[in-house]
Amino acid sequence: MFVTCIVDQFYPVVGESTVRVLRRLGVDVDFPSGQTCCGQPAFNSGFWADAKPVARRVLKMLRGDRYVVVPSGSCASMIRVFYPELFHDEPGPLAEARDLAPRVFELSEFIVDVLGVTDIAPYGDSAGAPESRKVTYHEACHLRRELGVTTQPRTLITSAPGVELVEAQQSDVCCGFGGSFSVRYPDISGAMLQDKIEQLSETGAERFVSCDSGCIMHIAGGMERQKVDMRPVHIAELLDEYLGQE
DSSP: OOOOHHHHHTOHHHHHHHHHHHHHTTOOOOOOTTOOOOSHHHHHTTOHHHHHHHHHHHHHHTOSSOOEEESOHHHHHIIIIIHHHHTTTOHHHHHHHHHHGGGEEEHHHIIIIISOOOOOGGGSOGGGOOOOEEEEEOOOHHHHHTTOOSHHHHHHHHHSTTEEEOOOTTTTSOOSOTTTHHHHOHHHHHHHHHHHHHHHHTTTOSEEEESOHHHHHHHHHHHHHTTOOOEEEEHHHHHHHHHOOO
16 A cells, blocks of 8 residues: 555545555555655656655565555556656666556555455445435546546445435536645636535535545635535545444
8 A cells, every 4th residue: 555645644544444445345455664755746846856766765665566556546646657757768767667557556446447346335334334425526637637547436436325426517627736736826726626616515415525635635625714514535434434344
């Protein structure tokens, strides 16, 4: 498991839920304690020379034949898609990046495409399942556009007992976070965020689900300031809740 910086620093419960979910699905989870940032902030800001030492550390740490599961489409994209671009001029690290790439998966992608689990109900405790809830879903940009993951999260959400998924308008449109984008272009980011909050609110859902904690932080912050009564939840937390703890 590669946990990501935002999960480690702000949403550790997402990491804990990810481990519990994978274990309930029969996966032997290893958490390398020496992991750090994947280097994406520096890479996206154009500081490739600063991103490379961080990425080399990740490549070294993740050597082997194990799958790498990431509760974030953004960080999974960095390792799987952008490491080969970052090391395009270094044959050694480039070969390592290309070897690692096919083993890297975002959480929902891994559960559906690798484990072949499309229905979580048989793995959970139906007697302890929460009451029916209406949720909506926000697609993270890297998850959709770089990894091509669109149906897998929806498949898992709708398989949870008692969950009704209500699609929001433009669910595939950016929330305006974009990492450093929200800092560099706050006015544009704020306008995009406002559109997203309105579209999610129009669904009448009790919760909005996303696969990336960065999006959750951005949207939830805006909702809190505007006193919008909708609970943010990472897909790992949603699955954890319905699978139950052993």
